[in-house]
Amino acid sequence: MNTQARLGRVLFSPFMLWIAALIVCSYFIFSFDKKALVVEVDKQESIWDSVQRYGRALKLTHVKKGIDLAGGTYLVLGVELEKAIENKLALENKNFDTLFQTKGLRSLPTKKQVLGDRIELEFANDEAARACANLLKDVRKGLLRVKQSEAAVEVMLAPEVELEIRTGAIEQAVNVLSNRLGGYGVEGIVVQEHGDRQVVVQLPGIDDPEHVKSVITKTAHLEFKIVEKVAATKDSLLDDFDHDLPSDKMIIPGRVEEGEQETRWYLVSAFPDLTGDRMVSARVEYDEFNRPVVSFKLDSAGGREFAELTGNNIGRNLGIIIDDVVYMAPNIKQELSGGSGQISGNFTRNEAFDLALVLKSGALHAPLKIEQENRVGASLGQDSINSGIMSCLIALLLVFIFSILYYKIPGLLAVIALVCNIFLTLVCLSYLKATLTLPGVAGIVLTIGMAIDASILIYERIKEELAAGTGLRTAINHGFGGAMAVIMDSNITTFLTGLVLYQFGGPAIKGFAVTLMAGIVATLLSGIYFLKAMFVFLLDMFGIKEMKF
Secondary structure: OHHHHHHHHHHOOHHHHHHHHHHHHHHHHEEEOHHHHOOOOOOOOOHHHHHHHHHHHEEEOOOEEOHHHHOEEEEEEEEOHHHHHHHHHHHHHHHHHHHHHHOOOOOOOOEEEEEOOEEEEEOOOHHHHHHHHHHHHHHOOOOEEEEEEOOEEEEEEOHHHHHHHHHHHHHHHHHHHHHHHHOOOOOOOEEEEEOOOEEEEEEEOOOOHHHHHHHHHOOOOEEEEEEOEEEOOHHHHHHOOOOOOOOOEEEEEEOOOOOOOOOOEEEEEOOOOEEHHHEEEEEEEEOOOOOEEEEEEEOHHHHHHHHHHHHOOOOOEEEEEEOOEEEEOOEOOOOOOOOEEEEOOOOOHHHHHHHHHHHHHOOOOOOEEEEEEEEEOHHHHHHHHHHHHHHHHHHHHHHHHHHHHHHOHHHHHHHHHHHHHHHHHHHHHHHHOOEEOHHHHHHHHHHHHHHHHHHHHHHHHHHHHHHOOOOHHHHHHHHHHHHHHHHHHHHHHHHHHHHHHHHHOOHHHHHHHHHHHHHHHHHHHHHHHHHHHHHHHHHHHHOOOOOOO
16 A cells, blocks of 8 residues: 555656656657758668767757857848938928918918928018918927028927937837848848847848848838929939929939830929828739739728829829839829739849838838848857857766765756756747847856756755754755745846846847846756655655765
8 A cells, every 4th residue: 555655646746747747848849850860871870870860950949040050141230210300301391281271371481391300491581481480389389399590490300209200210120120021931030129229130041141131221112103204314304493403303213124224214292192101911913924013002091092193193104112213103094993003113023022022011211221240151150059069068067077076866866957957948948939049058058057056055955954853854845945035036136137138238148138037947947846856756756764965
């Protein structure tokens, strides 16, 4: 009866539950690369060769490798926030005409233009300028700052609005780039804010980084404008204005298609009649000649505006403009309802795919420019992986030697708990679908050194209990319970440090912080609960009454 009771106690012990949980986790976080498992025909391999082959094929299913481990491209992009502010002011400038007419302003500005971070309005006299300034202060209160100087009015964004635009441009750039790069189906791509005007992009394992860079930096600002005139040269259009182009007009080039030597130039309004902000979808299709085209769909409000725009301009050409380049300017035959359309231009399939991708992901509020670029070769990344694995093994070996020499059998149990610690860290990273980087490997190595502290605190407390004449099982219970507060206190403070590093650090620091925090969670689970479960299992299984610490 005692034997059956002991066997039941062992089988349903916390340690066996731990083993079952670890086996289940292994199934979900590890997998084998089938290509790496293939053995060449007629090749004889030893047991060690087989072990190496399976080791190379083993991979973490949900943990992606960063560029320093997988190789790839590291980009630091500067966000031109001033352009986002200028675009906002251009939109306000466009709306001024409607506002002035609606509010019955008697004297309209003789000239208005956007100059950097301000709009300048010129009037015939001081009285007209004062009336405009008062109107803007009343209607655009909280949005604009208005300053009158004689017959001129200077308009700027309110400080809180400008701050919101700057912050929003960074966040929007991160979201747009994440959507664009996600369309390539490459794992491990990281897009993060860096500082107050930069975005960091990590592209591991990209075969054609130059192509991806062109997609990243494309603003993809879609506009629809009625074409006023077309010419073979820019100067011929300027001749109509004696080379003094009004501020409400602009001349932009057409897209040079394959086989063409010269471009055409288009005279259009400086303000769009409709923008791509209303777009809800864009995809690649094929026309009747099996040529790739990009079909787009506008939302309901955009569809109504598109129908009104085409209905009011039948017989004229509608310029479809992307990043100040006219892609096509078809003649409007009839009102186009439904909010759908196509963009053609002798695209290749890849060009059409890229265009649909950037239009679907949305236009950037502010242009991006590449400020820094670093490339890591795949072989260098593999060297980093090998070095990281070796450092973990050396750390484990040193801890193993120290633990065995100082604590004997309990030291061996502590090392087993450390192995469980590393495994649980990988489980946490898999659950978070984190990207493992070289600093992250350093965080795992640091965790190994820190995790043994929990075992030392527990063992020293057990030694004190045994010295006082307490029984082994009671001493173990008191050791774990007594050291719990100290272990929790030290690890919680370190975890909070990791949170601060993750919140304010750069990409490399974030990678270190993630593994550090995951390692701390794993330390609490393996260093307390798993280790105690092993002790209880040994006591119940073998009936141990004494143990040297």
